[in-house]
Amino acid sequence: MHAPAPSSSPIHQSLFARSAPVLAVVAGIATFSMMDATIKGASLAVGVYTALLLRNLFGTLMTFPLWLAAGRPTPTRPVLTVHVQRAAITSAMAALFFYGLARIPMAEGMALSFLSPIIALYFAALLLGEKIRPQAILASLLGVVGVVVILAGKLGGGEYSQQAVQGTVAVLVSSVFYAVNLVLQRKQALLARPVEVAMFQNLGVTLIFLAFSPWLAVVPDLRSLGFILAGAALATSALLFLSWGYARAETQVLLPIEYTGFLWAALLGWLMFGERLGMATVAGTLLIVAGCWIGARNASHTS
Template identity: 70%
Template structure:
């Protein structure tokens, strides 16, 4: 009798995280379409400006939390990492299929183990080495399939390299997120991250600005709304269940990415991408499990 009340308490956070990952995956598709039309810089600038406008009412409703100087510096540090990460990810995503890009990006949690050792003083255990080798094997499988089919031209090589580098910055972002979550609430983090990233892209806007049309604005607005919805779902879910329960749910993003790539861009999903993704996910599971 005591077990039944616990089931909904675990199920609802899991469903919330599934919904959040789905929203992020659809957002990736919307931002890929916007980036193809406007360029990555303009699309990300507009998305973060819209995201800032969407989160201001949430910030006001939360009591207008203002960070101290120390926390504001941490917000800025993570925003710089996030800006580079997003620019690299979407630069790569416009050059390779979504499912392939998502599979490669799964390498980030493995890299995060090493950043945690470097920045937080955590010990690198043998399983972290095994995880890294499996992750590298997964990326080799994905790349070898394209090379063997003669489908890896200069654009695809550039796209793959960009997403691998993006995964490194995402790993650093995960470590900074751990520190940030201890010092600030999700609404404050969302507002100042959107605002800081928008200002960073605005500083370089003269180098890449492209005037948007109605269609590209619609894609960008969809991306901003979905990113905000995803943040709310994920924040709610992670506040109510252990990370070790919810982290495996992150890998449902591969299924959503494959579906959106097929529906929106007509991208086919090959068996080598599935096999490579499975190796990377296995490496993440080995590297991040407690025992």
Template identity: 55%
Template sequence: MPPGQHRHHPVLPFLVAASGIALFSVMDAVMKSASLQVGAYNAMLFRSGFGVLLMLPLWRATGGRWPDQPALRLHALRGLISAGLATSFFWGLIRLPLAEAIALSFIAPLIALYLAAVMLGEKIARGAVIASLLGFAGVLVIGAGRLGREALSEDAIWGIGAVLLSAVLYAFNLIFQRKQAQLASPQEVALFQMGFAGLFLALAAPWLAVVPSLPVLGEIATGAALAAVSLMLLSWAYARAEAQVLLPIEYTAFIWAALLGWLVFAEPVTVETLAGVVLIVIGCWIAARKAAPAHTEQTTL
């Protein structure tokens, strides 16, 4: 085995990605609170700024160097997509309950599974298709149980549209995440994604920017820290496993959304939720078993 490389368990990228998704779910709840107070645009603009401040010292301390042109172009592209998907998602999130918004967003992994075949040249394994369909079925069961309980207002319909737009952008984001992770370290990925997202959002700052209060800034800073750690975890995982293996893990976000809804907003955990969770977990278990026997890692967090 070449120096500087070592073997790791094939399920390790799966577990790391699951941890990243869990932190992203907590971040969603924090950012929803901030977005309700200052709007989705300002929450995202200041989160990007805090993210750069957090990641820049870490990137430099780990020997970070300015990326080459191919990597820089990919960072810029993913930053643009990230700015659009996150702002539209949080705009929709303030108009919908957390669990419903995340349920709707789960069309993204299903789209991304097939984008992986077209854009990355990955061969879609039968088990990956079954895993994604099971996960998506779980989301449908939960979403149908929740969304079917009350009529939707016009504001909620606009919120649904924004979340669906975000989901389409997120599908592309997941694919570029795999490409980006193969070109750059997790620290570089997190820094430049948030940096470029902030630059694109700042173009509208003269018309839309409002400085939040100190308590809200604290919430946004917390969201930035959670997003930074999540991005690094997901980047590490996507550099070591195929997108089709990791995509079903996205569905576990609903488990965390239901739990946060119950703990923070006193939302009951319904039978539909439990049934959906079972399908999601089975799908993720199938995906984990389809992981390659081993991967070789060259960088660590």
């Protein structure tokens, strides 16, 4: 009799070990893009405030069982301060981003948000004492040129309304907050486990938004509520995908995958909102991504 064949060869196991983190991050980026689309749909119906308040409330409820299963990790006072700081930054970032996304196409919003890693280089220098090198300046210039190309394509074609201009400015300001968020995220990751971070992040943002509920909250219809609930589930799933992937592969390997978010945003914007993709947006995005890539290579070479 022949011995049974092994279920998988060492080569196959090695291939899976290399490809699984990449696939997990691809899934995480796709899931986050779907979350953006659902929350944009809800924001158009009930407003950005209600959509984000309920998304984070549902996210807290979904994360709570995971936090209990992890042994209810409770932050010390210094760590809680970091949680509160990041929740405040995230609240401003999300409100501005989805305010803008409700007024401009998803692909453009995603492209403009790619400026965040470039801006983060300067915040890292300011807050962490890192040295700004010539490559970072080149990355910044490429990013700025990319934004100019995107805006010139729209303004030159007469496609930008006043609301679209406001939306673009909101996304650009959101990118600055997101850059601060990236720096705080590194600090937070050194102080707390992922489940604790997710729990207190969702809870903190929910409490901040709740403070404005007497003036801004509206009762959502069932369709909008479904979008918001789906957005909370997608955001939680994306967090798990990305955490699993980044724990198993180097950041420099996974970083380029972040830019697939533009493709997902373009596809979902077309399918859900009938948004068209212009050549100026594509060209500007390529310049911004090139700047991010140069900045990332600079960071990896000096770390």
